[in-house]
Amino acid sequence: MTQLRQRLRKSQMTMELYCKSAGLTPEQVRESYRREAERQLRAMLAVRAIAEAEKITVTQQEVDAEIARLSKLHDTPEEEIRKVLSRDAIAAAVTNQKVQRFLLDHAALTSVVEKE
Structure with a gap:
């Protein structure tokens, strides 16, 4: 608010x-x-x-790789990315991505057919 x-x-x-x-x-x-x-x-x-x-963790190397990816994506120096986003925020975002990937990889897909 x-x-x-x-x-x-x-x-x-x-x-x-x-x-x-x-x-x-x-x-x-x-x-x-x-x-x-x-x-x-x-x-x-x-x-x-x-x-x-599920013991899903994020390493410092993964955080650094995400900073490099964001830098390239936004054509912004890595130092600027680090000023705007904390390592914890980036680690949380990477964790979120890894959890989503885990859920997709382990999802049991079913088909629902309506009864006539």
């Missing part, structure tokens, strides 16, 4: 005008942000639990 208010302030818009244009009350906006924060937190905790259970 604080970030929304800051963005609105920069746009010279008030929360009241934002809510009116979106057809929402401030309470509805707040509840929407709360639901999204809870969803993100549950996802983060699930990834962490899966990584721990």
